[in-house]
Amino acid sequence: TQLLEQSPQFLSIQEGENLTVYCNSSSVFSSLQWYRQEPGEGPVLLVTVVTGGEVKKLKRLTFQFGDARKDSSLHITAAQPGDTGLYLCAGVARRDNRKLIWGLGTSLAVNP
C-alpha cells in the first residue's frame, strides 16, 4: 500500500512568516498534486508536478518534486491570512493512474 506522510499536521504562524510543508513516501509516484481546501468546500487543485526535481511557482507558493519522485514540498513565502486552509498532497499511483493516494493534510492558520 502506498502511503503519503504529510508534515506538519498543524501550523499556526504570524502574517509575513515563511513556512514549508512536506509530503513524503517510500514509494514512487508518477506525479503528485497539491490541493488547498477551505472549510465547507472541496479541495481545489493548486499544481501538479510530474518530473523528478521539478520546481513550480505559483505567486508566493513554490512546489518541488523530489528527484526520486517519492517526496514533495510546498514553501510559502510571506504568508498572509488568506493562505489559511488545509493543504493536501496527493500522489498518482504508478500502477493505477486513476487513483490518488492522499496525505492527511496540513492545517495552516496565518494570524494577522
Next chain:
Amino acid sequence: GAGVSQSPRYKVAKRGQDVALRCDPISGHVSLFWYQQALGQGPEFLTYFQNEAQLDKSGLPSDRFFAERPEGSVSTLKIQRTQQEDSAVYLCASSLGTSNTEAFFGQGTRLTVV
C-alpha cells in the same frame, strides 16, 4: 454546469435511515470519484466510475454503501441503515479523461448520523 455540484449540502439522518447523495459532474467528464473525508483529514477513496462503468469500488467500507452512475453523468451514493461512524463529508470529483491529471471537486455533502 460550471463546476461539480453536490446535493444536499447537509444531511442529518437518524441511525438506521437510508440516505442518497447526489453528484452532478462537469458536463462531458468521463471519470467520477467518490471520497469520504473525516474532519481535518485528507479524503479517502470510495469508488470510481468511467462513464457508467464502476471500475473500482474497493474503498466502499461495507455492503451498506452503494454507488451508481447509470447514464454516465449524474451519480448517486446510497448508504443503507446509516450508522454514527458514517458521519463525514462525502466528496465527489470528476475529471475529463481517464486519469487523475486534473480532478475537480464538489463542495461535498456533510452527513451527520444521530
